[in-house]
Amino acid sequence: MLLMLVSLLCCVPAAKACLQCDRKIRLLHEDFILSASTVDNQIELKKICDHAYVTYKETSQERKGVIDPTTLYRASTLYQSEFNSFLKTPHPGSVTFEAIQIMEKGRKILEKHLDTFIRDGLCPNKCGILKRRVMDCFSCRYRIYICPSPSGQQDCSEYPVLAEEGGQALLNCFLPWHRLLLGKTEYHYSWAPGEPGAKKLNESDFSALVVTDDSSVVLNQLHVDEQGTYRCSLQNRNGIVFYRATFLLTDW
Template sequence: MGPRLPLLVAALASCLLPALGCVICDTKVVEALNSLETDYLPGHLGAEHHKNVMERVKLAVQNFKELPLDEDSYMGVVDEATLEKASWSLLKDLKRITDSEVKGELLVKELFWMLSLQKDTFAKYVAQFQKEAFCPNKCGMMLQTLIWCSTCEKQVHACRKSLDCGDRKINVHEMEDMILDCELNWHQASQGLTDYSFYRVWKNKTETLVSKGKEPTLTKTMVAPKDAGTYRCQLDTVKSSPATIIRFHVTVLPKRIVEETSSSNIPSQAEVAPDEITWGLTKPSTTLQPLSSQSPKVENMLGNLLAGLLSWGFMVLIASITIL
């Protein structure tokens, strides 16, 4: 976490004695507790118990802060995403209780059992934040908006590490595209970032600005040997100081050799018979076949018609003889 972390832990420890619980910093939680007191308790708990129960409930929520002060578990600060998750979990369980219409002593037991479980859930979320989301930068300077549980105020915390984020070796073939990527995984979570600036670094240590803007990558198409060398990327912040610095050492390799293969569907001259080659052209592979004057189906039709006519003529002849 860096050398400044123990000082931050000590500072937090000194101010957390009168602190509020972080969950109570969410206005939605405050509104839900007020609704529990004014809307739900009057019809589900004796009036003589209202004040005592609500005092204990609010104290239990405030005591979510009573976690071990440790850089891996709790330091008295959370980010907005962690507070949102913890608040949503508490509100969901509180609504489940009020929707059940539970009353009396059972209501009191349900409330405090739920708050005990939610405190464990809050501790889990905060530990995850401390491990993964609090100052996740391994190098550079990250500006992070945090909620301080002691006052429920938002403050920007600067997590400072070495600005030098190392060197990258890039190999690219001639006539292909060179892409230099300056973005680190924590950049999008950081506050107050401005522009990425890419510089060409020459052998005499001078630099030439190549590009500047919001895009974290520098792309050069169809590179040539003259594009080989050292490049430097710098991400600036609103505080006029760089957040990260990365150097790229680019090597331009020879152009890739692409082997051309002939199509297997085109026969070579050796595969064509000699008698099929005439003046460098191959004869068509198909020849015209003579058509028969009549197909078998037509012949059958004519034969049946002729037989029918003969039969009809014979019957007419017999009828004529009989009449005579």
């Protein structure tokens, strides 16, 4: 029976659900099962683990079924700490009830971290399109996740910029979620001369200024005739625009 149990642990993959994508957690559970004093207890503990995996899977499915490496690390590290404390605690009687409790604690840890990630971390773009890399909780493989623009557009921000003649102006297009974008991206700056807002601008009104990996540009030694509408668009090598910001450079 012991050989059968070991074979079952090694050959039948558990239903993965975010937390089990961390190999350390899977090994922790397997070692825990095999540490039981009798084969019957080992079988009982495996049943508890299997049921816990089902609840973990349900918890993951209810929360989009994806996770990022940082959230997985935080959740698995906390759970591993709790589980190690559980293992150090004497269990004079049956360990079954305590095992159910610690597995449920793992589910709650997973639930809490996924709730925070889905609410605050998965799609932080308030405007613009985010195409990012996340881990699928069930295959434990990375895949592409697309966060569409909540506003339905890529034209996101408009900033008034004041400068003095002969001075300089900083145009900064960066937002923190830009770091999450998958693939090579570049900031494309362009300019339409004339008093901002004086007329409706078309695409043909803009002239290219610079394409750069840096999110910001500095305009030095400004002249009056350099006022106008400056635009920054974040795009990939295929010309797909993820985010666009406009800077209205006026009177000095």
